[in-house]
Amino acid sequence: MTGALRAAALPLLVFGLLAAAPFLGLGAGWAMTLLARAMILGIAALSLWLVVGGAGLVSLGQAAMLGIGAYAVVVLDAAGVTEALVVTPVAIGAAALFALATGAVAMRTGGVSFIMITLAFGQMAFFTASSLAIYGGDDGYTLYGRSTVAGARWMQDRLAFHYLCLGLLLGSFLLCRMLLASRFGRVLRAARENALRAQAVGFEPYPYRLVAYAIAGGIAGLAGFLLANATEFVAPSFLAWQRSGDLLFMVILGGLGSPFGAVLGALAIVLLEEWLGHLTQHWRLIFGPLLVLAVLFLRGGLVGLGRRHG
Amino acid sequence: MVEPILRLDGLRKRFGGLAVTDGVSLEVAPGEIHAVIGPNGAGKTTLIHQVSGTLRPDAGRVVFAGQDVTALPLARRARLGLARSFQITAVLPGFTALENAALAVQARSGSSFRFLRAAATEAALNREARAALDQVGLGPRAGMPAGALSHGERRQLELAIALAMRPRLLLLDEPLAGAGPEETERLVGLLRGLRGRYAILLVEHDMGAVFALADRISVLVYGRVIATGAPAAIRADPAVRAAYLGEEEAA
Amino acid sequence: MTAQLLLVQALNGLQFGVLLFLVAAGLTLVFGVMDFINLAHGVQYMLGAYLGASLAAATGSFWLGLLLALPAALACGLALEWLVFRHLYDRDHLAQVLATFGVILFLNEAVKVIWGSAPLQVPIPDALQGGIALMPGLVYPVYRVAILAAGLATAALLWLLVERTRAGALVRAGASNRPMLAAMGVDTGRLFMLVFGCGAMLAGFAGVMAAPILSVDPGMGDTVLILAFVVIVIGGIGSVRGAFVAALLVGVIETLGRSLLPDVMRLFLAPSPARQAGAALGSMLVYIAMALILAVRPRGLFPARAG
Numbered sequence A: 001m002t003g004a005l006r007a008a009a010l011p012l013l014v015f016g017l018l019a020a021a022p023f024l025g026l027g028a029g030w031a032m033t034l035l036a037r038a039m040i041l042g043i044a045a046l047s048l049w050l051v052v053g054g055a056g057l058v059s060l061g062q063a064a065m066l067g068i069g070a071y072a073v074v075v076l077d078a079a080g081v082t083e084a085l086v087v088t089p090v091a092i093g094a095a096a097l098f099a100l101a102t103g104a105v106a107m108r109t110g111g112v113s114f115i116m117i118t119l120a121f122g123q124m125a126f127f128t129a130s131s132l133a134i135y136g137g138d139d140g141y142t143l144y145g146r147s148t149v150a151g152a153r154w155m156q157d158r159l160a161f162h163y164l165c166l167g168l169l170l171g172s173f174l175l176c177r178m179l180l181a182s183r184f185g186r187v188l189r190a191a192r193e194n195a196l197r198a199q200a201v202g203f204e205p206y207p208y209r210l211v212a213y214a215i216a217g218g219i220a221g222l223a224g225f226l227l228a229n230a231t232e233f234v235a236p237s238f239l240a241w242q243r244s245g246d247l248l249f250m251v252i253l254g255g256l257g258s259p260f261g262a263v264l265g266a267l268a269i270v271l272l273e274e275w276l277g278h279l280t281q282h283w284r285l286i287f288g289p290l291l292v293l294a295v296l297f298l299r300g301g302l303v304g305l306g307r308r309h310g
Numbered sequence B: 001m002v003e004p005i006l007r008l009d010g011l012r013k014r015f016g017g018l019a020v021t022d023g024v025s026l027e028v029a030p031g032e033i034h035a036v037i038g039p040n041g042a043g044k045t046t047l048i049h050q051v052s053g054t055l056r057p058d059a060g061r062v063v064f065a066g067q068d069v070t071a072l073p074l075a076r077r078a079r080l081g082l083a084r085s086f087q088i089t090a091v092l093p094g095f096t097a098l099e100n101a102a103l104a105v106q107a108r109s110g111s112s113f114r115f116l117r118a119a120a121t122e123a124a125l126n127r128e129a130r131a132a133l134d135q136v137g138l139g140p141r142a143g144m145p146a147g148a149l150s151h152g153e154r155r156q157l158e159l160a161i162a163l164a165m166r167p168r169l170l171l172l173d174e175p176l177a178g179a180g181p182e183e184t185e186r187l188v189g190l191l192r193g194l195r196g197r198y199a200i201l202l203v204e205h206d207m208g209a210v211f212a213l214a215d216r217i218s219v220l221v222y223g224r225v226i227a228t229g230a231p232a233a234i235r236a237d238p239a240v241r242a243a244y245l246g247e248e249e250a251a
Numbered sequence C: 001m002t003a004q005l006l007l008v009q010a011l012n013g014l015q016f017g018v019l020l021f022l023v024a025a026g027l028t029l030v031f032g033v034m035d036f037i038n039l040a041h042g043v044q045y046m047l048g049a050y051l052g053a054s055l056a057a058a059t060g061s062f063w064l065g066l067l068l069a070l071p072a073a074l075a076c077g078l079a080l081e082w083l084v085f086r087h088l089y090d091r092d093h094l095a096q097v098l099a100t101f102g103v104i105l106f107l108n109e110a111v112k113v114i115w116g117s118a119p120l121q122v123p124i125p126d127a128l129q130g131g132i133a134l135m136p137g138l139v140y141p142v143y144r145v146a147i148l149a150a151g152l153a154t155a156a157l158l159w160l161l162v163e164r165t166r167a168g169a170l171v172r173a174g175a176s177n178r179p180m181l182a183a184m185g186v187d188t189g190r191l192f193m194l195v196f197g198c199g200a201m202l203a204g205f206a207g208v209m210a211a212p213i214l215s216v217d218p219g220m221g222d223t224v225l226i227l228a229f230v231v232i233v234i235g236g237i238g239s240v241r242g243a244f245v246a247a248l249l250v251g252v253i254e255t256l257g258r259s260l261l262p263d264v265m266r267l268f269l270a271p272s273p274a275r276q277a278g279a280a281l282g283s284m285l286v287y288i289a290m291a292l293i294l295a296v297r298p299r300g301l302f303p304a305r306a307g
């Protein structure tokens, strides 16, 4: 097998399985809900991968962008707008703008404070959502129904929604791959490996990283739009910082080396959480230590694991 | 007299109480190889840092191609045509040799805010990157990850990256450092080939190489230039012999 | 009336700031000296509160509870250091963030299992019941004054330790230039444990003191952790002095913002939108202040690290 084919084999297999899942005995309501959730969080994890694996910045505030996308659905719903062709661009744009504004501040300080400042801005978004009593405050906001597409209600259909999520997951994955391979991505990768070298040939990393962060924000906003529609309910917990931590875990567990790692990590963790949740109400007692062990011992991520043995 | 491509004007830099650059003024003419020599700790690397923009001088000016660049950061100076190599090799280990050079070509070939097309398939970038690699004799290793190259090859790659920038001035900080005798010979031949085509500010420890290559030499001791002149004049200068060359001969 | 309210809220803000400082001091030192990002530092604060509450209830005395909770918090901190953290010192920040996040998930859940999800009530000790008349018609609780005093005293003690002792000199050297420590032949492993233990105990102390006036619940460490991060970013990473100034600033802004802004907004808006806008803006105020300060001083108010 050639290298390119081999690299594509795992993504092809996984996306193929997701496409076939409804006909492989996973067509039941709970299974479809779970899969949709996994794919949506996969999109969010991909967005974070662009920041961490692509630009080399560790962010602990990605859930804020996800939540802003979801709250865009809420705000427009409250205003009587449920048309996806309007709601989606607003969700993406709002999240990207938030990323642009907060990223501009966080990146200026450079290095480690980026983690803390993204965390702080994420918390700001969380508290803001909690204080918005018109949108339910802490209790959240229940949507009347899913968004319409050009007036049609086909997002209500379980199967249609499944393939919408799958299509957007695949699209986000291909987008991330394309971005990293482009001129823009080459500068990002260079700045990640050695910022001084990038500067010495004439690239100031700041604007490239900032744009990457904003694009990632937009992708997370898209995931937020989908998540709001999947659950037909939005609450401040969408923006909780623990979710940012979860997303980071997905990215690392999958492996930083390729965007597919984020997809794999998201699937693995959503399924793991579901399974542990069935075992015990206190599943975090198991999940937390598993996370620690994964960090200590699984350095290349799941994708790396496959490589080594494959 | 021709307008110099680089003029340093009373540069000063202190680290704590130590004056590492102490009123350095010198000029590099177009096409000239101007070597800076001096004992270890004389402040040569610090000087290169101030010329390239990695360090801000406390006082003085750096004038490049008639423009005062003292306040400009590294990346801006690089885009103006100031290319530097690092004393401690700083190539991108995860990039192939070709992509290392292509990045430098890309920096001067239009906007890099292009998102759609794979950069690796841009023939124009690859062609020029390949030419720079060929120029330093790394052509056959183009597809290797830089991290897998030998130490000497990485030094060559440093040079190829600088050449790929199509610079108006090359700042080379000990390009021969750590190279074996054969590699040294090849690198010196390579630098000789650049002579007359590029202005070069060369910091180097290898005296044989310096005297073979340089059009002019400045001697830096404790952050001060104690002499500037043609190689023969420097060799004969009693102050230089006392401060520096004598020390080498005694050793 | 408004002037009195302002004074009371300002005092509350200072007192919250002092607690924040106790948490942030450990965080900034651990980070400054060890280059280690410890998300689980907030958990130390939570453990302090829970241990203090339980031990006070078991012994029937708040003071005995406090006295026993401190070594218990220290033991927890050192156990975590031994089990998890010391394997992370030579890893990148990403690994540190994730692994300590895992520790938080575990401990928050463990606290729920042991003590339940409902907030615990901790009575104010008898000796500190009642209030002090600060001015005619304005009575301020003694216990809150005591927190302020104890916090300031601890801050002073910490300042003496860092500025006037040999260990403190090493800590400062480590915060400004880490490679130098190893070059000087310092036993970094022991220094790390010392700094780490101090940090854990300070956070635990803050937790015990906060228990009677703030809610003791399983998420309490996270909120404080994030505010402590804001504090050390504003103060300048690695700087204890910066953490002190920034902690008071953040404490006051947070408290005044949340309590007064809804009222302030009523000057401009109708009552209901004023409450909404005031609450939203009040909760954002600290972060807006952080953004403004960083826009002007990207390295914080008192940058500790050279170069």
Ligand SMILES: Nc1ncnc2c1ncn2[C@@H]1O[C@H](COP(=O)(O)OP(=O)(O)O)[C@@H](O)[C@H]1O
Pocket (backbone or CB within 6 Å): B015, B020, B038, B039, B040, B041, B042, B043, B044, B045, B046, B047
């Ligand atoms: N960042 C720095 N901080 C403090 N001292 C420095 C720094 N960089 C260099 N120095 C000191 O400046 C002097 C000159 O260093 P350098 O420019 O590297 O000399 P050279 O390249 O000529 O060997 C040395 O004594 C070195 O210790």
Ligand SMILES: [Mg+2]
Pocket (backbone or CB within 6 Å): B044, B045, B046, B087
């Ligand atoms: Mg040097």
